[in-house]
Amino acid sequence: xxxxxxxxxxxxxxxxxxxxxxxxxxxxxxxxxxxxxxxxxxxxxxxxxxxxxxxxxxxxxxxxxxxxxxxxxxxxxxxxxxxxxxxxxxxxxxxxxxxxxxxxxxxxxxxxxxxxxxxxxxxxxxxxxxxxxxxxxxxxxxxxxxxxxxxxxxxxxxxxxxxxxxxxxxxxxxxxxxxxxxxxxxxxxxxxxxxxxxxxxxxxxxxxxxxxxxxxxxxxxxxxxxxxxxxxxxxxxxxxxxxxxxxxx
Amino acid sequence: xxxxxxxxxxxxxxxxxxxxxxxxxxxxxxxxxxxxxxxxxxxxxxxxxxxxxxxxxxxx
Numbered sequence: 001x002x003x004x005x006x007x008x009x010x011x012x013x014x015x016x017x018x019x020x021x022x023x024x025x026x027x028x029x030x031x032x033x034x035x036x037x038x039x040x041x042x043x044x045x046x047x048x049x050x051x052x053x054x055x056x057x058x059x060x061x062x063x064x065x066x067x068x069x070x071x072x073x074x075x076x077x078x079x080x081x082x083x084x085x086x087x088x089x090x091x092x093x094x095x096x097x098x099x100x101x102x103x104x105x106x107x108x109x110x111x112x113x114x115x116x117x118x119x120x121x122x123x124x125x126x127x128x129x130x131x132x133x134x135x136x137x138x139x140x141x142x143x144x145x146x147x148x149x150x151x152x153x154x155x156x157x158x159x160x161x162x163x164x165x166x167x168x169x170x171x172x173x174x175x176x177x178x179x180x181x182x183x184x185x186x187x188x189x190x191x192x193x194x195x196x197x198x199x200x201x202x203x204x205x206x207x208x209x210x211x212x213x214x215x216x217x218x219x220x221x222x223x224x225x226x227x228x229x230x231x232x233x234x235x236x237x238x239x240x241x242x243x244x245x246x247x248x249x
Numbered sequence: 250x251x252x253x254x255x256x257x258x259x260x261x262x263x264x265x266x267x268x269x270x271x272x273x274x275x276x277x278x279x280x281x282x283x284x285x286x287x288x289x290x291x292x293x294x295x296x297x298x299x300x301x302x303x304x305x306x307x308x309x
Contacts, residue, residue: 044258049251055262059271066275105278113271120267218279222286229290232297242301246294 012089014231015240021231023225032217039214042207059117060204064191065212067110070138071173071221073103074119077145078170081163093159094234096166097149098227102219110135120188130179131187134172142167155234 010016050057073180077096114132115125122150126132145165152158160192180189184246250297252258 003294045251049262055251056267058261058264058265058268062271062275102282109275111277112274116267116271136294161307224292227280227285229286229293232290232293236297236300240296242304247298248302 028221070106070211081166105141127208151197183236
């Protein structure tokens with residue numbers, strides 16, 4: 001029985017994960033490119049013009065997936081933080097730091113595209129609305145994580161401090177998600193709900209979901225690529241690094 | 250098909266600035282991130298190779 005169990009802790013070793021990540025990222029990058037091509041085609045050529053917002057609504061195809069991604073990546077970071085604190089695995093902190101810049105970027109894209117959508121539809125680039133403000137706090141949490149972990153020289157201590165920030169900050173994610181329900185916001189309600197049938201046209205929904213998949217694949221690919229750099233930086237004195245084929249003269 | 254001509258496509262029904270500003274900045278920032286990550290990896294690898302080569306020479 002015990003022989004059939006996969007030893008997951010084996011993958012938590014940077015020496016095992018480094019080559020695995022190297023083999024995996026091109027597949028995710030390729031899938032991401034394919035999903036982006038289909039998603040963009042639906043966004044511009046299949047999805048019809050909106051009867052209220054004209055062509056301006058097409059921003060939805062990146063705004064909503066990028067916002068989802070910014071929240072989801074933070075949850076994944078919190079999960080890695082919990083694993084890192086519980087099992088004291090080295091890879092957890094490396095994965096968190098590999099994800100943080102991409103999460104911050106998606107939070108920025110969410111706010112940026114939101115401003116460009118808000119201006120023509122609401123008449124304002126920015127309002128201190130609960131949804132917008134909590135998303136801005138998410139961006140600050142990402143930047144705080146990056147700044148804090150960069151300020152601590154010992155990587156293991158930096159990981160621990162970062163893990164605490166991720167776990168405390170994750171409380172903000174449900175606040176963003178439910179903000180449109182809990183408060184009277186200028187921001188519209190959820191586009192896709194888990195409990196109700198979607199209120200939008202099916203082609204629009206498909207466009208959004210495929211763009212979300214493209215962002216997912218992109219995030220996985222870029223995080224795997226970045227974690228390889230982080231592993232090399234941190235494990236540079238390890239024997240297995242010196243024995244890597246790419247390190248031979 | 251939504252568009253009669255290329256210029257209509259770029260005009261986005263008067264929302265061109267907002268739509269292309271969104272898609273353009275997204276594409277640009279993802280591209281910049283990719284370039285930076287590749288650079289970080291190759292810089293690290295190059296520095297390590299040099300370090301390891303110097304170690305080997307010292308041992309000989």
